[in-house]
Amino acid sequence: MSSRGLGVGLLGLGTVGSAVARAFADRSRRIDAAAGRPVRLVAAAVRDPQKERDAGDVPVTADPHAILDDPEIAIVIEVIGGTDPARDLELGAFESRKHVVTANKELVAKEWKALHEGARLAKRELRFEAAVAAAVPVIAGMRGLGAVRPRVLRGLLNGTTTYICSRMETGKSFDEALAEAMAAGYAEADPTNDVDGHDAAYKLSILVSLLEGRHFHPYNVRRMSLRGIAASDVSGAAARGARVRYLAVADFGEKATKARVGPEELPADSLEGQATGPTNVITLESDLVPRLVWSGPGAGGDATASAILGDVIQIAQRSA
Ligand SMILES: NC(=O)c1ccc[n+]([C@@H]2O[C@H](COP(=O)([O-])OP(=O)(O)OC[C@H]3O[C@@H](n4cnc5c(N)ncnc54)[C@H](OP(=O)(O)O)[C@@H]3O)[C@@H](O)[C@H]2O)c1
Structure with a gap:
């Protein structure tokens, strides 16, 4: 560690990176106190260094390798x-x-x-x-749940699809609700990742991998797109006291784990049914903890x- x-x-240094940089600028005393040592943001790599940003006064570079090669930097936030290029940069x-x-x-x-092996070797x-x-x-x-035998993991893991489902409850079509989600900044210009379930499948794959202690690849997650949902599906669910939500489910059977993401009906008064925007809800049923x-x-x-x-604070607490 440098003396500084x-x-x-x-x-x-986009939506997330700028928020991290602002936090270093605004609350460094809190971060240092939690870490038990000074932690400082040295530099950030971006695609376009000329872009205007609300990111404190962190120095920017267009060369991500300058971050990897900087001896002052002990922790890289990707x-x-x-x-691509994130994989090579993390391994680098x-x-x-x-x-x-x-x-x-x-x-x-x-x-x-590959990432866990890279970390292990280094x-x-x-x-x-x-x-x-x-x-x-x-x-x-x-x-923290390494000792339990998981039975079912269920989750609302994608805020965009929750927002779209809840807007369709007001009588909008899927296309209208998607346009609203884009205007509200929930959905990106290319909404494929969210509405076709890739984003939820990635997250479910990570949770299952943690619970099983081995890689559960996202291609093992069965994906149903939200695009097929009709206003009548949503109003029909409402008539049954239910709501449609884009659910991620892993069923940990005796022989194999079955994982899926797609629109499903849930009780309107459930936590998932009550969620309307970026709120995520994750429920785990297991043998030791119901x-x-x-x-x-x-x-x-x-x-x-x-x-x-x-994560940065915990690394700072643990590393010499
Ligand atoms: N946004 C969220 O709410 C959220 C929540 C959870 C997780 N995440 C995850 O967090 C990550 C970042 O998301 P974000 O929303 O912050 O993305 P973003 O706003 O698109 O920001 C991406 C940043 O990466 C920079 N960049 C792109 N290509 C680069 C390259 N080749 N070399 C150096 N910098 C490069 C961009 O530079 P320029 O600014 O110069 O274009 C930009 O600053 C993603 O993996 C996302 O899935 C996001």
Whole structure:
């Protein structure tokens, strides 16, 4: 560690990265107190260094390798997203003997083995609390349940689809509700990841991998798109006292785990039925603990930054 504190480097300074940088600017005393040592943000790599950002005064570079090669940086936070170049950058960070913290669910879900092997060989930590349910400490929760035999995991893991379902309850069509989700900033320009279930499948794959202690690849998750949902499905559910929600379910059978994501009916007064926006709800049934429920904000820059900083603080507490 440098005399100026444990150094952190950011790869990406978008919605999440900027929120992390603002937190370092606004609450460094709190972060240092929790870590038990000074922790400071050294630099951030971006695609376009000329872009205007609300990200404190962190120095920016267009060269992510400058972060990996910086001897002042001990922890690399990857919030670029996707697999390329994020995969090579995270593996490169391990080769440079840095710890890695990420919110990148796609990369963790698809490259579980390579990333864990990279961390193991480098004797560094890979942490990804922010990759599932953002601020909700569900990864820590799953890690603490190593002794239980899971039966069923059920979750609302994607806020965009929850928002669309709840808007359809007001009589909107799927297309109208999707347009509203985009206007409200919930859905991205290309909504495929959310409405076709890739995002929920990545998150479910990570949770199952943690519970089973081995990689459960997202291609093992059966995906049903939300695009097929009609206004009559939603009004029919309402007539039965139910609501349609985009649910992620893992059934841990005796022989094999079956995982699926897709629209399903739930009681209107259930926690899932009551959720209308980015609120995530995760329920685990197991042999030793009949029912555990986690709930809270599963998206947004600040909520995601909270989980990332929690990981950074824990690494700072543990590493020499
Ligand atoms: N947004 C959320 O609420 C949320 C919640 C949980 C998890 N996540 C995950 O967090 C990650 C980041 O999401 P986000 O919403 O913050 O994305 P974003 O707003 O699109 O930001 C991506 C950042 O990466 C930078 N970037 C892209 N390609 C790069 C490259 N080749 N080298 C260096 N920098 C590059 C971009 O630079 P420029 O700014 O210069 O374009 C931008 O700053 C994703 O994995 C996402 O799934 C997001």
